[in-house]
Amino acid sequence: xxxxxxxxxxxxxxxxxxxKRVAQRIVATKKAGNDVVVIVSAMGDTTDELLxxxxxxxxxxxxxxxxxxLTAGExxxxxxxxxxxxxxxxxxxxxxxxxxxxxxxxTHGKARIIDVTPSRIQEALAEGQIAIVAGFQGxxxxxxxxxxxGRGGSDTTAVALAAALSADVCxxxxxxxxxxxxxxxxxxxxxxxxxxxxxxxxxxxxSGSKILHxxxxxxxxxxxxxxxxxxxxxxxxxxWVVSNPYSEGTEMEQPIISGVAHDRSEAKITVVxxxxxxxxxxxxxxxxxxAEVNIDMIVQNVSAAxxxxxxxxxxLPATDSQTALxxxxxxxxxxxxxxxxxxxxxxxxxxxxAGMRSHPGVTATFFAALANAGVNIEMISxxxxxxxxxxGQGDVDTAVQAAHKAFDLDADxxxxxxxxxxxx
Amino acid sequence: xxxxxxxxxxxxxxxxxxxKRVAQRIVATKKAGNDVVVIVSAMGDTTDELLxxxxxxxxxxxxxxxxxxLTAGExxxxxxxxxxxxxxxxxxxxxxxxxxxxxxxxTHGKARIIDVTPSRIQEALAEGQIAIVAGFQGxxxxxxxxxxxGRGGSDTTAVALAAALSADVCxxxxxxxxxxxxxxxxxxxxxxxxxxxxxxxxxxxxSGSKILHxxxxxxxxxxxxxxxxxxxxxxxxxxWVVSNPYSEGTEMEQPIISGVAHDRSEAKITVVxxxxxxxxxxxxxxxxxxAEVNIDMIVQNVSAAxxxxxxxxxxLPATDSQTALxxxxxxxxxxxxxxxxxxxxxxxxxxxxAGMRSHPGVTATFFAALANAGVNIEMISxxxxxxxxxxGQGDVDTAVQAAHKAFDLDADxxxxxxxxxxxx
Numbered sequence: 082x083x084x085x086x087x088x089x090x091x092x093x094x095x096x097x098x099x100x101k102r103v104a105q106r107i108v109a110t111k112k113a114g115n116d117v118v119v120i121v122s123a124m125g126d127t128t129d130e131l132l133x134x135x136x137x138x139x140x141x142x143x144x145x146x147x148x149x150x151l152t153a154g155e156x157x158x159x160x161x162x163x164x165x166x167x168x169x170x171x172x173x174x175x176x177x178x179x180x181x182x183x184x185x186x187x188t189h190g191k192a193r194i195i196d197v198t199p200s201r202i203q204e205a206l207a208e209g210q211i212a213i214v215a216g217f218q219g220x221x222x223x224x225x226x227x228x229x230x231g232r233g234g235s236d237t238t239a240v241a242l243a244a245a246l247s248a249d250v251c252x253x254x255x256x257x258x259x260x261x262x263x264x265x266x267x268x269x270x271x272x273x274x275x276x277x278x279x280x281x282x283x284x285x286x287x288s289g290s291k292i293l294h295x296x297x298x299x300x301x302x303x304x305x306x307x308x309x310x311x312x313x314x315x316x317x318x319x320x321w322v323v324s325n326p327y328s329e330g331t332e333m334e335q336p337i338i339s340g341v342a343h344d345r346s347e348a349k350i351t352v353v354x355x356x357x358x359x360x361x362x363x364x365x366x367x368x369x370x371x372a373e374v375n376i377d378m379i380v381q382n383v384s385a386a387x388x389x390x391x392x393x394x395x396x397l398p399a400t401d402s403q404t405a406l407x408x409x410x411x412x413x414x415x416x417x418x419x420x421x422x423x424x425x426x427x428x429x430x431x432x433x434x435a436g437m438r439s440h441p442g443v444t445a446t447f448f449a450a451l452a453n454a455g456v457n458i459e460m461i462s463x464x465x466x467x468x469x470x471x472x473g474q475g476d477v478d479t480a481v482q483a484a485h486k487a488f489d490l491d492a493d494x495x496x497x498x499x500x501x502x503x504x505x
Numbered sequence: 506x507x508x509x510x511x512x513x514x515x516x517x518x519x520x521x522x523x524x525k526r527v528a529q530r531i532v533a534t535k536k537a538g539n540d541v542v543v544i545v546s547a548m549g550d551t552t553d554e555l556l557x558x559x560x561x562x563x564x565x566x567x568x569x570x571x572x573x574x575l576t577a578g579e580x581x582x583x584x585x586x587x588x589x590x591x592x593x594x595x596x597x598x599x600x601x602x603x604x605x606x607x608x609x610x611x612t613h614g615k616a617r618i619i620d621v622t623p624s625r626i627q628e629a630l631a632e633g634q635i636a637i638v639a640g641f642q643g644x645x646x647x648x649x650x651x652x653x654x655g656r657g658g659s660d661t662t663a664v665a666l667a668a669a670l671s672a673d674v675c676x677x678x679x680x681x682x683x684x685x686x687x688x689x690x691x692x693x694x695x696x697x698x699x700x701x702x703x704x705x706x707x708x709x710x711x712s713g714s715k716i717l718h719x720x721x722x723x724x725x726x727x728x729x730x731x732x733x734x735x736x737x738x739x740x741x742x743x744x745w746v747v748s749n750p751y752s753e754g755t756e757m758e759q760p761i762i763s764g765v766a767h768d769r770s771e772a773k774i775t776v777v778x779x780x781x782x783x784x785x786x787x788x789x790x791x792x793x794x795x796a797e798v799n800i801d802m803i804v805q806n807v808s809a810a811x812x813x814x815x816x817x818x819x820x821l822p823a824t825d826s827q828t829a830l831x832x833x834x835x836x837x838x839x840x841x842x843x844x845x846x847x848x849x850x851x852x853x854x855x856x857x858x859a860g861m862r863s864h865p866g867v868t869a870t871f872f873a874a875l876a877n878a879g880v881n882i883e884m885i886s887x888x889x890x891x892x893x894x895x896x897g898q899g900d901v902d903t904a905v906q907a908a909h910k911a912f913d914l915d916a917d918x919x920x921x922x923x924x925x926x927x928x929x
Binding site for chain 1: 521524525528555558559561562563564565566567569570571573574576577578580581583584585586587588589591592597598599604625649
């Protein structure tokens with residue numbers, strides 16, 4: 082008998098009929114002889130509706146109260162799901178994050194999990210019950226207040242509970258069939274990946290893939306917990322995220338390209354004419370870090386000998402741009418740079434694959450493919466298993482398609498079906 | 506500095522603008538120098554919407570999960586109210602029933618309060634915060650599961666918390682100006698009562714007045730806690746429910762009629778031709794009690810000597826009728842009664858007032874008024890401070906108006922404004 086943790090996002094429980102379908106899948110898993118713990122997000126639009134109500138009473142609601150409000154969303158979906166399961170003749174019990182023992186920091190809106198003490202879940206399982214747990218929420222260790230985990234919170238709840246319960250697998254249900262070699266909306270011939278390593282999945286998540294959140298993959302890697310990403314709309318196997326997907330493979334010496342990710346949500350800021358002195362770059366990035374701006378790629382030009390000045394470009398989430406520009410302007414005199422340039426019409430293309438670094442040909446093939454497609458590269462950064470480039474936003478689709486084709490990732494026929502909706 | 510507990514029903518927090526208005530009233534009470542604890546119900550239609558969702562996934566949802574679902578309602582309204590208060594510059598913190606220390610039995614859907622341990626509320630007050638507490642809910646002592654208190658639950662939460670905190674007053678906000686001498690929709694000239702005793706209020710509540718629930722008045726009487734029933738739509742003084750409203754009065758020897766209540770929700774069952782033997786009536790009412798049918802009035806005819814049989818009539822909530830008829834049919838042979846008669850076209854008129862029993866003239870005046878109005882009396886029951894009669898349902902308005910006028914309760918002009926909506 083295995084212990085299976087399943088996580089269903091908001092689009093999987095959007096209305097009563099969705100909830101009933103999910104209930105059937107859960108009961109089937111139970112009847113197949115498994116212990117089952119289910120993590121569930123708020124129904125479809127609930128979160129947006131609650132945020133809208135909050136906005137009507139207060140332009141800047143206190144974080145504690147916003148968390149209290151939003152956690153009503155999972156309370157509704159988890160109770161309904163437990164009812165739907167009971168209606169199928171199985172026993173289920175729903176638990177809030179607090180009841181499930183999800184202990185967090187007290188940073189409202191983006192609390193981090195400190196500990197998981199799932200004694201009530203274990204009791205329920207011992208009594209033969211299916212345990213339904215609210216995703217996205219916990220209780221703060223210090224203040225005993227209700228917290229939310231922020232983006233990717235439900236996935237993180239699922240992985241954290243699975244780890245605490247020593248589950249055999251954490252199944253993340255979504256509205257696509259798994260992880261694809263590229264976004265099927267951009268590359269219709271993208272293929273589903275059967276297995277992928279935590280490291281590649283982390284790079285994919287960091288590069289714009291929205292299927293799994295960085296936090297949940299990091300958590301799973303730490304506890305070596307297998308994640309199975311699959312569709313709640315079909316019974317097909319999805320993608321397994323594991324520590325070593327290639328152990329049985331015969332092509333160990335071949336570079337294995339897992340996929341091409343893209344991200345349109347970043348912007349680029351160039352600090353023009355920075356005096357080429359020790360410590361100027363440090364001042365700039367210290368200032369940005371103090372303002373909690375997340376920096377992604379950084380490029381510094383070779384200093385022009387004639388002027389003694391250099392340009393520093395970096396990318397960041399477009400949503401952080403106003404903060405970044407404003408704090409940088411405040412240190413313009415101190416640092417002595419000439420001006421700031423801002424561009425949000427960019428996109429990032431990332432090629433991810435194990436063993437990439439030891440195969441220089443990968444980079445050459447990637448750049449050649451972009452050049453042949455007429456795509457100009459603005460910035461480059463690399464890691465052990467990833468190459469990312471910044472291109473003009475209008476070139477993103479062309480670039481992704483060209484790279485996908487160049488690495489023989491195109492399938493013979495379209496296999497992806499993309500459904501709507503995003504969870505939390 | 507006083508400690509004021511305020512309770513707002515669902516119609517008082519029906520939407521964002523209602524919530525903002527309630528927030529202003531709360532902040533004004535705080536700024537007047539009081540400590541303030543607020544109990545709030547779910548917003549207007551939330552409960553019905555949640556029940557509708559439950560019905561869509563399960564015809565008979567488990568009580569534990571239904572309570573989990575419904576308690577999301579207060580979670581939403583209390584968080585929004587705390588936000589609205591914060592937006593006015595005051596500090597507020599919201600608490601679930603469980604966080605507020607409302608400990609209950611584990612009977613889901615109609616749990617009873619066992620204990621209130623409001624340490625977190627006291628901490629919040631000590632820090633100068635306004636405490637917002639979810640009405641209608643608690644946590645079971647045995648199972649630590651979330652429970653709801655059933656009908657009148659939010660009022661009961663308010664009174665129980667007020668008692669545990671030794672509050673100076675529990676203000677129950679509603680959509681009318683207070684307790685009236687009759688329902689203003691039936692008697693436009695009904696007058697607001699300034700003060701009323703717990704006992705009279707209990708009789709009013711038991712006689713069909715829906716302003717305060719029996720449970721909450723019983724609780725207040727036990728702890729001698731003053732209740733102030735008032736409108737959330739005006740600043741006027743409402744009705745005070747206290748232990749001895751007449752202590753300063755000069756008319757101690759006069760009967761004081763507090764009001765005329767009516768109730769259209771009952772039905773009458775007559776068990777015809779019951780053998781006049783010891784124990785037959787006991788068997789009938791034991792059977793009904795076992796089926797959890799609540800009996801109100803009972804009348805047994807004088808046994809007809811010729812037949813040795815008698816008729817027993819009783820009234821009960823019309824919603825319990827089917828259950829009652831069905832269990833009675835099962836014991837027809839055993840008891841040997843002849844038949845059952847059922848009538849749901851009845852109404853109950855009750856005259857309530859302290860010192861009524863020592864003034865026989867009250868009963869005479871009451872009956873004469875009904876007779877003059879052409880109203881036929883079907884059943885009669887009395888208590889120390891109440892006379893109730895059953896009349897045909899079509900006669901209810903006429904009877905209430907006649908009694909109200911006969912006891913000089915009519916005001917010189919209409920003073921009641923009735924708003925819509927009911928809370929829980």
